[in-house]
Amino acid sequence: MCFNISIAKTKVKLEDKFKAQFEKGVNFQPNYFITAFTKPQIPIITGDNQDKIQLFNWGLIPHWVKSEEQARDISSMTFNSRIETAHEKPSFRDSFKKKHCLIIADGFFEWKTKEKNKIPHYIYKENNELFSFAGIWSEWVNQDTGEVNKTCSILTHNANEFMAEIHNTKKRQPVFLKNENSYQWLNNKLDTKNLIQQSSETILSTHIIAKDFRTLGNNKSVINKK
Numbered sequence: 001m002c003f004n005i006s007i008a009k010t011k012v013k014l015e016d017k018f019k020a021q022f023e024k025g026v027n028f029q030p031n032y033f034i035t036a037f038t039k040p041q042i043p044i045i046t047g048d049n050q051d052k053i054q055l056f057n058w059g060l061i062p063h064w065v066k067s068e069e070q071a072r073d074i075s076s077m078t079f080n081s082r083i084e085t086a087h088e089k090p091s092f093r094d095s096f097k098k099k100h101c102l103i104i105a106d107g108f109f110e111w112k113t114k115e116k117n118k119i120p121h122y123i124y125k126e127n128n129e130l131f132s133f134a135g136i137w138s139e140w141v142n143q144d145t146g147e148v149n150k151t152c153s154i155l156t157h158n159a160n161e162f163m164a165e166i167h168n169t170k171k172r173q174p175v176f177l178k179n180e181n182s183y184q185w186l187n188n189k190l191d192t193k194n195l196i197q198q199s200s201e202t203i204l205s206t207h208i209i210a211k212d213f214r215t216l217g218n219n220k221s222v223i224n225k226k
Contacts, residue, residue, distance in 0.1 A: 001080045001167075002133070002154050002174040003036040006107035006122070007043065009130055013210045014053060014104055020045055022053045027212035033109070033214055034058075044152055045102040046137055047186035052105070060153035061140040062091050068142055075151060081136060082154045083192055084173055092153065095136035100186050102132035102177065103154055107208075110167045120213060121166050123206045134175040134185050134195060160200040176202040 007014075011028045014019055020029055022043075034040050041055040059075030078091055086096040107124035125131050137152040155175040163173040176199045177185055184190040 001156055001170055001172050002108055002110075003079055004109040005034050005042070005105045006032050006109070006124075007034060007105055008032045009106050010209065014130065016045060018045060018102070018104065018132075020051050020053050022057075025180065026053075026055055028053075028055065035214075038078075042152070043104045044135060044137065045104070045132075045186070047100045047188070050183065050186055052169075054150070056137060056150045056152045058153075059151055060091065060136065060138050061149055061151045062094065062138055062142055063192065065091075065140055066143070068144060071140060071142070071149070078151075078153050080156045080172075080174075081153045082172075082197065083134070083157050086136065086155065087192075092136060095138045098188065099137045100188060101135040101137045101152055102125075102182055102186065103135035103152060104130065104132055106130050108174065110163075111171050113165050118210050120211060121206045122209050123163075123166065123204055125202070125204060132177045132182055134177050134199070157196045157199060160202075161211075162204055166206060175199045178202070 008030045010030055011022060028043060036058045040058055042058050044056050045053055058079060060078040061071045061075050065071045065074060065144050081092045086092040106128055107122055109120060109122055111118040111120050134155045135152050140149045156172045157175055159167055159171045159173040164171045175195060178198055181190055181198060
């Protein structure tokens with residue numbers, strides 16, 4: 001699965017890469033380690049607003065959720081959505097059908113299990129360039145307060161050989177979008193089979209990192225090259 005990502009590039013670099021501007025007044029701060037379990041806001045581009053980078057909460061809340069308590073519970077289980085079944089799952093199917101997005105990152109983290117140890121890896125594309133995961137999004141209105149909550153989920157698929165070696169228990173990986181097909185995804189013009197195939201072909205690199213890297217903030221010196 002994919003519960004921990006990196007977005008360490010600056011606001012300007014994100015805007016240059018994706019030819020889009022952050023919404024006015026948005027306070028985006030680069031962060032080397034972002035975990036879904038803190039319900040963070042992460043930068044995305046939606047299919048219906050492709051020239052804007054917006055901050056959405058990570059953990060999708062379907063539009064049909066009735067209460068704040070239910071929203072809180074379900075958002076803790078929707079950080080990821082399996083692309084193979086998203087079209088049929090109640091939590092994801094409406095968003096998968098018509099609410100696609102790019103979820104921006106420059107790396108992510110997985111743990112390899114070796115005997116009784118879990119070894120953290122930082123995974124990234126060549127030259128540590130910015131990229132996008134295929135995502136889906138939703139808009140939920142809190143009926144008690146009227147507040148509009150915009151949320152998202154990262155799609156995943158069965159791991160390719162490279163990722164299966166690292167994420168060797170669940171053997172899943174996020175769905176990567178190539179630059180040339182990002183906007184096909186946004187415009188609902190990329191079928192699932194081709195999307196998985198192209199994602200599986202994405203060339204990745206990895207470093208083993210210090211086990212206590214999460215306590216060291218944004219200090220990238222915790223990365224140890226093999």
